Amino acid sequence: xxxxxxxxxxxxxxxxxxxxxxxxxxxxxxxxxxxxxxxxxxxxxxxxxxxxxxxxxxxxxxxxxxxxxxxxxxxxxxxxxxxxxxxxxxxxxxxxxxxxxxxxxxxxxxxxxxxxxxxxxxxxxxxxxxxxxxxxxxxxxxxxxxxxxxxxxxxxxxxxxxxxxxxxxxxxxxxxxxxxxxxxxxxxxxxxxxxxxxxxxxxxxxxxxxxxxxxxxxxxxxxxxxxxxxxxxxxxxxxxxxxxxxxxxxxxxxxxxxxxxxxxxxxxxxxxxxxxxxxxxxxxxxxxxxxxxxxxxxxxxxxxxxxxxxxxxxxxxxxxxxxxxxxxxxxxxxxxxxxxxxxxxxxxxxxxxxxxxxxxxxxxxxxxxxxxxxxxxxxxxxxxxxxxxxxxxxxxxxxxxxxxxxxxxxxxxxxxxxxxxxxxxxxxxxxxxxxxxxxxxxxxxxxxxxxxxxxxxxxxxxxxxxxxxxxxxxxxxxxxxxxxxxxxxxxxxxxxxxxxxxxxxxxxxxxxxxxxxxxxxx
Amino acid sequence: xxxxxxxxxxxxxxxxxxxxxxxxxxxxxxxxxxxxxxxxxxxxxxxxxxxxxxxxxxxxxxxxxxxxxxxxxxxxxxxxxxxxxxxxxxxxxxxxxxxxxxxxxxxxxxxxxxxxxx
Numbered sequence: 173x174x175x176x177x178x179x180x181x182x183x184x185x186x187x188x189x190x191x192x193x194x195x196x197x198x199x200x201x202x203x204x205x206x207x208x209x210x211x212x213x214x215x216x217x218x219x220x221x222x223x224x225x226x227x228x229x230x231x232x233x234x235x236x237x238x239x240x241x242x243x244x245x246x247x248x249x250x251x252x253x254x255x256x257x258x259x260x261x262x263x264x265x266x267x268x269x270x271x272x273x274x275x276x277x278x279x280x281x282x283x284x285x286x287x288x289x290x291x292x293x294x295x296x297x298x299x300x301x302x303x304x305x306x307x308x309x310x311x312x313x314x315x316x317x318x319x320x321x322x323x324x325x326x327x328x329x330x331x332x333x334x335x336x337x338x339x340x341x342x343x344x345x346x347x348x349x350x351x352x353x354x355x356x357x358x359x360x361x362x363x364x365x366x367x368x369x370x371x372x373x374x375x376x377x378x379x380x381x382x383x384x385x386x387x388x389x390x391x392x393x394x395x396x397x398x399x400x401x402x403x404x405x406x407x408x409x410x411x412x413x414x415x416x417x418x419x420x421x422x423x424x425x426x427x428x429x430x431x432x433x434x435x436x437x438x439x440x441x442x443x444x445x446x447x448x449x450x451x452x453x454x455x456x457x458x459x460x461x462x463x464x465x466x467x468x469x470x471x472x473x474x475x476x477x478x479x480x481x482x483x484x485x486x487x488x489x490x491x492x493x494x495x496x497x498x499x500x501x502x503x504x505x506x507x508x509x510x511x512x513x514x515x516x517x518x519x520x521x522x523x524x525x526x527x528x529x530x531x532x533x534x535x536x537x538x539x540x541x542x543x544x545x546x547x548x549x550x551x552x553x554x555x556x557x558x559x560x561x562x563x564x565x566x567x568x569x570x571x572x573x574x575x576x577x578x579x580x581x582x583x584x585x586x587x588x589x590x591x592x593x594x595x596x597x598x599x600x601x602x603x604x605x606x607x608x609x610x611x612x613x614x615x616x617x618x619x620x621x622x623x624x625x626x627x628x629x630x631x632x633x634x635x636x637x638x639x640x641x642x643x644x645x646x647x648x649x650x651x652x653x654x655x656x657x658x659x660x661x662x663x664x665x666x667x668x669x670x671x672x673x674x675x676x677x678x679x680x681x682x683x684x685x686x687x688x689x690x691x692x693x694x
Numbered sequence: 695x696x697x698x699x700x701x702x703x704x705x706x707x708x709x710x711x712x713x714x715x716x717x718x719x720x721x722x723x724x725x726x727x728x729x730x731x732x733x734x735x736x737x738x739x740x741x742x743x744x745x746x747x748x749x750x751x752x753x754x755x756x757x758x759x760x761x762x763x764x765x766x767x768x769x770x771x772x773x774x775x776x777x778x779x780x781x782x783x784x785x786x787x788x789x790x791x792x793x794x795x796x797x798x799x800x801x802x803x804x805x806x807x808x809x810x811x812x
Contacts, residue, residue: 302769309773309777312777313780316780316784320784320787324791325788328784328787329788329791329799331784332781332784332788335777335781335784336722336723336726336781339774339777339778339781340726340729342774343729343733343774346730346733346736346770347736349766350733350736350737350739350740350763350766351740353737353762353763353766354739354740354742405799
């Protein structure tokens with residue numbers, strides 16, 4: 173058994189206290205350690221991704237305890253891909269934070285950043301529901317610190333809302349976990365999948381409640397309407413690099429829905445029948461509409477991007493709630509696109525903020541560095557709104573194509589296409605007010621009081637945009653890979669047997685002398 | 695006993711939900727504390743209620759209580775305690791900064807005033 177699978181969690185977990193304890197007064201050392209850590213994470217994630225790409229299930233048993241008793245980390249194609257996506261996103265966000273000086277406007281940015289990465293990586297890799305809760309809390313508590321980084325009353329006020337909403341979400345999560353444990357006697361995902369399938373048709377009340385509660389929790393994380401109210405003000409008020417990193421946090425919710433509702437409560441299971449098509453799909457469609465109408469209606473540029481995030485999460489959820497292999501494959505492709513595009517847009521908004529008095533959508537003198545910033549906003553908006561030639565267009569095409577067999581095909585096509593139009597109008601309005609109308613404003617003649625953003629900031633945003641271009645150019649290969657991911661998700665048997673049949677210390681899964689322990693344990 | 699525990703969880707949850715729907719930070723934090731107490735008891739009860747039974751294997755004992763929920767509830771208590779402390783600190787910061795402890799967004803005018811101050 174190699175220890176590589178746990179390194180994405182252990183590395184930031186060790187780096188963060190080191191940064192706090194050894195380098196707390198020296199921003200240069202903090203920066204270099206943080207960047208080195210993220211580069212190492214990318215290398216490790218790439219290695220794990222290559223290992224898992226042929227369909228191997230990577231398994232790590234903590235302390236060598238076998239599966240239903242010990243906690244396991246599992247890496248399949250989906251989780252290793254999400255780990256890689258997180259690490260790559262973290263690199264560009266970190267470069268931006270360093271370039272723009274955001275990390276120096278408060279204390280402990282880099283330590284909190286590493287803890288945040290640890291939580292996200294753990295949530296992607298764990299094979300145990302309670303462990304998923306713990307990693308959710310790790311990433312949340314780090315995000316509370318990051319969210320109010322730099323201080324200021326509006327940010328603190330938004331932070332209160334964000335923390336309270338997430339605390340309620342965590343409490344719901346615990347209620348769901350306790351109901352699942354009371355019904356099945358286990359919290360290991362693979363073991364749960366076996367046991368839920370064995371529940372008789374007459375005794376499904378408890379597990380139904382648990383399944384719905386769990387879906388609510390993940391929907392809060394994924395900001396699905398009507399549970400999206402925390403998102404706009406928290407993402408808009410958070411420091412830009414933090415908001416960009418938060419682009420992956422909504423995806424954690426989407427990932428958890430995919431994982432739990434393909435393996436534990438698969439779509440053909442009668443216990444949870446109706447949950448996906450009757451409830452999740454309409455909510456996702458309304459999210460798309462609310463997000464895109466918000467893009468058109470908002471008065472500030474940062475809120476516009478926050479609503480675009482809601483809309484694009486809605487697109488991901490529409491595709492997920494089809495619960496077909498094609499749908500999940502399209503959702504995963506769109507997830508990669510949406511993470512990168514949202515992060516890029518948040519960073520571009522910050523470029524605008526450094527060169528402008530405020531972010532109101534009113535006519536004001538041009539932003540410092542107008543041409544380059546405007547060009548980047550143009551590219552980011554094209555990607556987010558789903559216009560050709562960038563990956564947003566291809567992603568939407570895949571989603572529409574996947575929904576062709578669904579009973580709701582007319583609704584899905586109408587909502588997706590109609591709201592895309594609204595979103596395009598919203599982005600066009602914002603872009604023309606901020607960048608074009610500015611040319612007509614009277615120049616004061618005095619040199620601008622605003623500084624030009626650092627070159628490193630532009631490099632970070634440019635890096636994210638070039639990743640989006642790469643995602644469009646290599647769309648065939650990426651979609652091919654997400655298709656194999658979806659196939660692996662819909663055939664969970666190798667995953668389950670790998671987790672449950674691997675021997676650990678003191679326990680042999682098939683040996684008779686330990687079956688009595690197993691019964692008492694549950 | 696089952697009735698007592700169940701109704702305790704129910705009353706705590708009801709009170710907690712009522713308080714979390716209030717508009718000011720203090721009642722909301724109290725409500726969330728009540729909710730976390732309720733969920734802690736709920737987790738504890740999810741391993742079935744047994745009186746006077748040991749949680750670990752011993753000689754000559756036939757009934758055991760489930761040890762796992764006790765471990766789970768310990769984790770949940772620690773996490774909810776820490777989270778409550780964090781939200782109290784952030785709420786206090788927001789209150790001292792704006793002299794207003796409403797949880798919801800205030801109308802545009804007071805928002806922009808607050809931004810001007812910061």
